[in-house]
Amino acid sequence: MLELTPKEISKRKALTINPAKTCQPIGAMYAALGIHKCLPHSHGSQGCCSYHRMHLTRHYRDPIMASTSSFTEGAAVFGGKPNLQTAIKNVFNIYKPDVIAINTTCLSETIGDDIPSIIQSTDIPEGKYVIHANTPSYVGSHITGFSNMVKAMVSYFSEKEENVLTKKVNIIPGFVEPSDMREIKRIAKIMGLDIIMFPDTSGVLDTPNTGKFIMYPDGGTTVEELKATGMSRATIALGKFASEQAAYELEKKCNVTPYVLKSPVGIKATDELIMKMASLTGKEIPYELEEERGQLVDLMIDIHQHYSGKKVAIFGDPDITISMTEFAISLGMKPIYVITGTPGKDFDDIVTKMLEDAGIEGKVKSAGDLFELHQWIKNEPVDLLIGNTYGKYISKAENIPLVRVGFPILDRVGHTYLPTVGYKGAIRIIEKISSALLDKFDRECADEDFELVM
Amino acid sequence: MPYKNFKNGVIRMNAEKAMEKILDSYPAKVMKNRKKHMLIKKSDEKQEITANTRTIPGIITNRGCCYAGCKGVVVGPLIDMVHIVHGPIGCSYYTWNTRRNKGKATRGEKNFLHYCFSTDMQESDIVFGGEKKLRQAIKEAVEIFKPEAITISATCPVGLIGDDIHTVAAEAEKEYGIKVVAFSCEGYKGVSQSAGHHIANNGLMKHIIGTGNDEKIPYSINLLGEYNIGGDEWEISRILTKIGYNIISTMTGNGSYERLKNAHNADLNLVQCHRSINYVADMIEKKYGTPWLKVNFIGIQSTIETLRNMAKYFGDEDLIKRTEEVIAEELADIKDEMEYYRNMCSGKTAMLFVGGSRAHHYQDLFKDLGIETVLAGYEFAHRDDYEGRDVLPHIQIDADSRNIEELHVEKDEKRYRLYLSPEKLEQLKKEMPLSNYEGLIKASKENTVIIDDLNHFETEEFIKALKPDVFGSGIKDKYVIQKMGVFSKQMHSYDYSGPYAGFKGAVNFARDISAGIFTPAWSYVVPPWKKEPLLEASMVEKEVG
Numbered sequence: 001m002l003e004l005t006p007k008e009i010s011k012r013k014a015l016t017i018n019p020a021k022t023c024q025p026i027g028a029m030y031a032a033l034g035i036h037k038c039l040p041h042s043h044g045s046q047g048c049c050s051y052h053r054m055h056l057t058r059h060y061r062d063p064i065m066a067s068t069s070s071f072t073e074g075a076a077v078f079g080g081k082p083n084l085q086t087a088i089k090n091v092f093n094i095y096k097p098d099v100i101a102i103n104t105t106c107l108s109e110t111i112g113d114d115i116p117s118i119i120q121s122t123d124i125p126e127g128k129y130v131i132h133a134n135t136p137s138y139v140g141s142h143i144t145g146f147s148n149m150v151k152a153m154v155s156y157f158s159e160k161e162e163n164v165l166t167k168k169v170n171i172i173p174g175f176v177e178p179s180d181m182r183e184i185k186r187i188a189k190i191m192g193l194d195i196i197m198f199p200d201t202s203g204v205l206d207t208p209n210t211g212k213f214i215m216y217p218d219g220g221t222t223v224e225e226l227k228a229t230g231m232s233r234a235t236i237a238l239g240k241f242a243s244e245q246a247a248y249e250l251e252k253k254c255n256v257t258p259y260v261l262k263s264p265v266g267i268k269a270t271d272e273l274i275m276k277m278a279s280l281t282g283k284e285i286p287y288e289l290e291e292e293r294g295q296l297v298d299l300m301i302d303i304h305q306h307y308s309g310k311k312v313a314i315f316g317d318p319d320i321t322i323s324m325t326e327f328a329i330s331l332g333m334k335p336i337y338v339i340t341g342t343p344g345k346d347f348d349d350i351v352t353k354m355l356e357d358a359g360i361e362g363k364v365k366s367a368g369d370l371f372e373l374h375q376w377i378k379n380e381p382v383d384l385l386i387g388n389t390y391g392k393y394i395s396k397a398e399n400i401p402l403v404r405v406g407f408p409i410l411d412r413v414g415h416t417y418l419p420t421v422g423y424k425g426a427i428r429i430i431e432k433i434s435s436a437l438l439d440k441f442d443r444e445c446a447d448e449d450f451e452l453v454m
Numbered sequence: 455m456p457y458k459n460f461k462n463g464v465i466r467m468n469a470e471k472a473m474e475k476i477l478d479s480y481p482a483k484v485m486k487n488r489k490k491h492m493l494i495k496k497s498d499e500k501q502e503i504t505a506n507t508r509t510i511p512g513i514i515t516n517r518g519c520c521y522a523g524c525k526g527v528v529v530g531p532l533i534d535m536v537h538i539v540h541g542p543i544g545c546s547y548y549t550w551n552t553r554r555n556k557g558k559a560t561r562g563e564k565n566f567l568h569y570c571f572s573t574d575m576q577e578s579d580i581v582f583g584g585e586k587k588l589r590q591a592i593k594e595a596v597e598i599f600k601p602e603a604i605t606i607s608a609t610c611p612v613g614l615i616g617d618d619i620h621t622v623a624a625e626a627e628k629e630y631g632i633k634v635v636a637f638s639c640e641g642y643k644g645v646s647q648s649a650g651h652h653i654a655n656n657g658l659m660k661h662i663i664g665t666g667n668d669e670k671i672p673y674s675i676n677l678l679g680e681y682n683i684g685g686d687e688w689e690i691s692r693i694l695t696k697i698g699y700n701i702i703s704t705m706t707g708n709g710s711y712e713r714l715k716n717a718h719n720a721d722l723n724l725v726q727c728h729r730s731i732n733y734v735a736d737m738i739e740k741k742y743g744t745p746w747l748k749v750n751f752i753g754i755q756s757t758i759e760t761l762r763n764m765a766k767y768f769g770d771e772d773l774i775k776r777t778e779e780v781i782a783e784e785l786a787d788i789k790d791e792m793e794y795y796r797n798m799c800s801g802k803t804a805m806l807f808v809g810g811s812r813a814h815h816y817q818d819l820f821k822d823l824g825i826e827t828v829l830a831g832y833e834f835a836h837r838d839d840y841e842g843r844d845v846l847p848h849i850q851i852d853a854d855s856r857n858i859e860e861l862h863v864e865k866d867e868k869r870y871r872l873y874l875s876p877e878k879l880e881q882l883k884k885e886m887p888l889s890n891y892e893g894l895i896k897a898s899k900e901n902t903v904i905i906d907d908l909n910h911f912e913t914e915e916f917i918k919a920l921k922p923d924v925f926g927s928g929i930k931d932k933y934v935i936q937k938m939g940v941f942s943k944q945m946h947s948y949d950y951s952g953p954y955a956g957f958k959g960a961v962n963f964a965r966d967i968s969a970g971i972f973t974p975a976w977s978y979v980v981p982p983w984k985k986e987p988l989l990e991a992s993m994v995e996k997e998v999g
Contacts, residue, residue: 010594016574106542
């Protein structure tokens with residue numbers, strides 16, 4: 001497995017090998033699915049839409065509906081306006097969504113299609129909406145695309161009426177699972193916080209089997225809710241990379257106070273979220289959550305010996321990876337390699353500071369790739385990998401267990417139903433880490449060391 | 455059987471109704487377009503279908519792009535080449551380990567299948583051009599991996615900004631003394647993956663096939679249009695090797711640059727996927743004299759027929775005898791299991807919507823299981839895949855196809871060889887599909903719905919109308935279908951099972967299809983409280999009332 005990867009690290013300027021990111025449009029498509037009755041639309045070649053649907057379907061194991069402008073060579077030369085206009089007409093006629101959310105591609109961006117003016121020159125049926133986000137694949141990553149589409153929700157929908165301020169608080173959950181969004185909503189409910197979550201893919205991409213296919217399931221943030229975000233009293237943006245842009249846009253457009261927090265993975269990040277919620281409600285934090293937190297701490301104390309001091313490599317999307325690194329430190333583990341494929345100096349700064357504060361010497365890299373991570377591991381191995389499914393090749397090559405956290409998870413299930421955020425999510429992560437390490441030990445230890453109780 | 459005829463008639467009626475409903479729901483222009491892409495098979499008519507034309511923008515199609523066909527399907531499976539994708543990161547990422555074209559090095563080649571290489575173009579590359587970065591990427595790949603060969607696949611922006619990848623490839627070839635082949639397979643070319651297959655195959659034909667110097671070996675064949683999904687190629691090879699054939703190369707599943715170089719040495723080319731490779735088969739025949747045989751290793755009866763045709767082509771008594779022995783042995787091995795599954799599945803119906811060949815091939819395997827296919831369609835086929843090769847001279851070349859290069863090859867005087875005399879070949883053509891394919895329509899049963907570029911809306915409507923027990927399709931509609939209460943089998947990835955080819959593969963398929971149709975989970979879809987009244991509850995209510 002990966003035996004052609006040499007231990008010697010050579011500097012690369014042009015060749016990315018085994019990337020830890022993908023391109024913007026897929027993130028935009030995922031975000032758009034979090035709008036109720038929305039059909040994401042990919043303005044580019046058919047392949048983009050096909051690949052994004054394929055990839056999201058494999059991760060969520062639920063239908064991912066989206067349409068495409070089906071560019072041909074003619075459209076690439078003369079512009080995609082007729083394609084987009086035809087597409088909008090057909091989509092409203094045949095698939096009847098309330099909202100079409102257009103994302104661009106490297107093709108339409110390179111030829112410079114002006115989406116707003118195309119939308120303006122197209123007849124949009126009464127009560128229907130067409131929004132767009134520019135998502136050139138040659139800038140940033142899928143997280144950038146997610147962020148851009150969430151920002152577009154604000155630019156297109158958020159409204160401010162003079163002197164109207166609701167009791168609501170907006171929560172932008174970031175590029176997380178439907179299960180995570182549900183969990184954040186559950187926590188907010190316990191906290192007594194009246195929220196608008198956007199986007200919200202719970203109830204869209206974790207739907208039950210009822211024997212009926214429903215093109216637009218009940219979930220997703222409604223247009224009414226999106227409009228009302230402008231009159232909320234605050235926005236909590238979870239994850240700097242995926243969510244802060246929209247929160248700042250809301251501040252700019254509607255003067256809604258933004259609070260940018262880490263993605264609530266792990267005990268510290270969850271504490272911070274709950275304290276922020278409490279400061280907004282002005283109420284005591286209910287015992288129910290304290291109990292959950294106490295259970296988590298109980299587990300952290302009781303089984304720390306399973307993972308304490310273990311060296312770990314963490315990779316994936318920036319927001320989750322930052323929080324996961326913080327949590328690994330809370331667990332007494334040593335995250336010695338932390339990478340994300342998404343570019344961004346903030347990532348290096350934040351994670352480097354975390355490691356420094358914890359007295360851990362490690363390597364941190366944004367815009368990195370899994371080939372280099374593997375080379376680092378070949379030079380100094382780790383005990384555990386935490387990241388998405390793509391880590392399984394390194395895991396097999398080096399016989400290092402992999403705990404699957406983040407996007408995408410293409411070969412295991414559970415992530416859409418069971419959260420990794422919040423205290424409950426943290427318990428789930430500990431269960432996974434502990435099991436992965438102990439399973440390896442059990443499989444490989446000598447008979448005389450094989451124990452019933454661990 | 456009167457029952458079957460009755461059932462068939464009902465299917466026809468339901469299909470006609472569904473078709474009418476679909477077309478009625480469409481805006482006029484869409485209706486006019488889609489109407490020509492669907493038909494119901496009638497044996498007494500010569501039926502025409504429109505195919506390989508543009509998908510209407512906005513329609514939720516299953517089709518992918520030219521790049522997907524080139525790098526994703528044809529070029530990507532070659533194990534010993536560093537496949538550099540020139541473009542932003544996504545295109546390379548999505549073709550990384552996502553198709554199940556398994557591969558194993560057997561001649562000491564390097565195997566790069568688990569690697570993903572990209573120039574990860576950034577905004578400045580789009581503005582100032584990406585050739586410099588591509589050159590540097592090749593340099594880095596050569597220094598790190600020392601490959602024998604490299605491919606470069608272009609993604610959408612590359613053609614638009616005018617990067618000359620062919621010159622870069624030629625220069626790199628000279629500089630590093632290795633093979634470097636570039637493919638201008640930008641996603642917007644053609645109307646589907648099919649254009650990409652063509653571009654890829656042209657490149658392999660032009661630059662690789664015929665460049666090797668291996669000695670000729672007897673009973674040698676190439677396996678064309680076989681992508682080793684789930685290990686199909688390994689199962690086919692097992693059978694062929696057992697009989698005594700020598701497989702020189704496979705295009706391209708489990709294939710390699712090293713082996714492909716010698717493809718000109720074969721005595722016979724086998725064409726499994728007609729859509730993606732028929733033109734290569736034609737070109738090889740023209741250039742090197744190797745005839746091609748349309749084969750189908752999916753399905754027991756079709757595998758037997760294929761093996762017998764092959765033996766007849768070689769005409770060797772021992773080989774013919776050995777073929778029959780192997781068939782008998784293999785059949786004996788699977789008989790009991792197949793019978794078991796056939797008993798379970800017999801009488802069920804299937805719908806198939808796959809690529810450009812499998813909707814035909816898998817009908818044969820379903821038939822072995824007693825499952826009748828009521829709808830069959832292709833994502834990116836051309837008219838000849840539906841109507842047979844007779845239609846080839848009558849296909850009008852439109853603007854989208856004209857842009858895809860047609861290679862013109864000439865006889866290679868040094869290497870041209872005829873295994874059989876032209877007279878013998880002509881005679882055999884009457885007995886087997888040598889250089890011929892009759893297409894999906896002919897292979898389908900009366901009243902089968904044949905549909906091209908089936909889209910989401912049509913999928914839903916046809917499922918409601920025809921109520922199949924299993925729908926063989928891809929990942930994008932798999933969960934739509936299963937939400938509707940119908941088992942969906944992924945025919946591109948086999949749901950991570952396989953192989954399905956040959957004799958043992960048929961058993962795997964039978965087991966998986968039975969498991970899918972009969973998994974107890976289906977019985978839980980409706981909760982028990984919705985099936986029977988909650989007596990106790992109503993009694994309590996009464997008491998309270």
